[in-house]
Amino acid sequence: MRVLIKTVHGIEDVLLIVLLSSMIALASTQILLRIFFDYGLIWADPLLRVMVLWLGLTGATVASRHNKHIHIDILTRFFSKNLYLFVQTFVGLFTAWICFLIAWHGARWVQMDYVDEMTGLGGIPSWMLEIIIPISFAVIGIRYFIFSMRWGSLCYRRMKLHASRAK
Numbered sequence: 691m692r693v694l695i696k697t698v699h700g701i702e703d704v705l706l707i708v709l710l711s712s713m714i715a716l717a718s719t720q721i722l723l724r725i726f727f728d729y730g731l732i733w734a735d736p737l738l739r740v741m742v743l744w745l746g747l748t749g750a751t752v753a754s755r756h757n758k759h760i761h762i763d764i765l766t767r768f769f770s771k772n773l774y775l776f777v778q779t780f781v782g783l784f785t786a787w788i789c790f791l792i793a794w795h796g797a798r799w800v801q802m803d804y805v806d807e808m809t810g811l812g813g814i815p816s817w818m819l820e821i822i823i824p825i826s827f828a829v830i831g832i833r834y835f836i837f838s839m840r841w842g843s844l845c846y847r848r849m850k851l852h853a854s855r856a857k
Contacts, residue, residue: 698829702752709745713738736811740819747826754830757837772852775845782838789831796824 720734753759766774800817808816 699755702748702755705748706745706752709741709748713741713745716741733812740811743819744822747822751826751829751833754833757834772845772848775841775848779838779842779845782834782841786831786835786838789827789834793824793827793831796820796827800824 716731716734717738720730720738724730750759766777769777800820800823803820804815804817810816810819
């Protein structure tokens with residue numbers, strides 16, 4: 691299992707590096723061509739939009755590795771450790787459920803584009819450009835489901851320990 695997790699992390703990291711480097715190079719080239727030669731690559735701007743989608747969603751999966759997404763935790767700062775873990779368990783389950791829902795509908799969208807043989811940028815099948823949506827949301831959903839199970843287990847153990855000390 692650890693090998694699979696490290697492989698997924700490696701793929702995410704490499705994808706981020708390749709996408710960001712390629713985007714910088716392509717955008718810079720496009721700018722230089724427009725400034726100095728009054729010319730631009732017709733396919734560059736649509737490709738950059740697709741790359742932004744892929745970069746953003748890949749970045750979101752990387753952020754989910756260690757629960758580093760945006761948090762609104764103004765109230766949780768005042769919670770006890772047990773209550774915080776309890777709340778986090780349900781927040782994690784809700785996050786996972788929403789991500790799985792988006793992944794499911796994203797997969798349905800990709801499947802429809804595959805069946806209808808839709809094409810996108812440069813004749814590339816649209817489903818290849820969109821496949822990042824269900825994959826990334828599924829990965830995030832799996833991670834938050836695992837987080838919520840860990841938080842719930844830790845909360846249960848802490849409550850059990852607290853109850854045994856109270857006796």
